[in-house]
Amino acid sequence: MSAQPSIAVAPPVAEEGPAPARGRRRVILLVAPVIVIALAFAAWKTLFAAHVPANIVVLSGRIEGDDSTVAPKTSGRIAEVRVREGDSVNAGDVLARLDDSQIRARQEQARVAVAGAEARQTASEAQLAVLQAQLGQSELQAGQSKVDAAGRVAQAEADLSAIEADLAQQQAAYRLAAFDRDAYAHLAESGSVSERQAREAASNADRQAAAVTAAQRRVDAARGGLTIARANLTNEAIRDAQSLTIQKQIAQQRAEIASTIASAQQAHAELTEAEANLRDLTVTAPFNGTVITRAAEPGEVVTAGTAIVTLLNLRQVYLRGYVPEGAIGKVRVGDAARVYLDSNPGRAFDAYVSRIDPAATFTPENTYFRDDRVKQAVGVKLQFKDAGGLAKPGMPADAEILTGGGQWPRGWRHK
DSSP: OOOOOOOOOOOOOOOOSOHHHHHHHHHHHHHHHHHHHHHHHHHHHHHTSOOOOTTEEEEEEEEEOOOEEEOOSSOEEEEEEOOOTTOEEOTTOEEEEEOOHHHHHHHHHHHHHHHHHHHHHHHHHHHHHHHHHHHHHHHHHHHHHHHHHHHHHHHHHHHHHHHHHHHHHHHHHHHHHHHHHHHHHHHHHHTSSOHHHHHHHHHHHHHHHHHHHHHHHHHHHHHHHHHHHHHHTTHHHHHHHHHHHHHHHHHHHHHHHHHHHHHHHHHHHHHHHHHHHHHHTEEEOSSSEEEEEEOOOTTOEEOTTOOOEEEEOGGGOEEEEEEETTTGGGOOTTOEEEEEETTEEEEEEEEEEEEEOSSOEEOOOGGGOSOTTOOEEEEEEEEESOOTTOOOTTOEEEEEEEOSSSOOOTTOOOO
16 A cells, blocks of 8 residues: 655744734835935935036146256266255256366367457557557658758758859959959059059959859859758658558558457457356256256266256146036136145135137046036146145146136035
């Protein structure tokens, strides 16, 4: 006889409670998720979807700055670099120096050349002064000689005329004395006059003949003096020739002075160039800023334009962000803005719109926008009025732009 299968009988389930209690429990289980979702939506609405006023445009971006790569103007070996990364410098501070031994040697050589050229110029000018004095004296003497020679000629001519007149008188007196001599000689022979009278007449004629001879000699001497005086008139040409010779020497001296002046100017130019090259070996800060990078070390040989340090003015940084294309029409250059750094979200840094890109671009990183539906945006630049050195390149930040002028909405801040 086969065995009968056993049937397991489930034990009776104890009832949890009355039916109304079970219904309320089911309602709670259904409503609780709805409440949680509603609360979450309300929290999101409050925290993340706050209403943005119509005159406010919000954006996010990164802090950037216009750095400057400081490099020497000339090639050389670096002698020293005085700054390191993070150092603050002022405009004009020495950042680095290049070896200046060769430039200083050229500078000293140029100084010697300048001194020599100036000495030669001084000597040439002194010699020119001497020649000009000699020329003046020669011209003065020539003028005096001309006047003196003319006076001597006039005097000689006057003397000759007087002596010739005296000669004529003496000759006339001689003729009269000779006539008396002859007449008294005939009368003495005839006995009309005494022998003594004849002899006196002959003696008087002899004396008068001697006077004529003397007068003739004086005339000859006066004529000789006139000839000499007239000959002195030709000395004017000789003195003119002397003056001409001195004038040629003056011209030569002036040419030499011009040459020495040109040499001095060239030497001065070489000295100026050497001094400029010497200054170019000193690399100075072009503005107040902070050293971002130090790209070279002492001992390295660099060429002109090779970066030694990179400077950034942390007080001139800006926020680079993007505004959705649909909202960019409200933004104008000069609009007021506020920037909030992630490192200090409770402080608003005043800024203004300093640039708006002329063309739209594709949306960059998603971190720049909270509305992922935006496909194109326009880049803007928000210039800090005074970041106080707290905003540094690369830091993320949020910002809000006040468009259309007016006042900031009271009690509102983008979060």
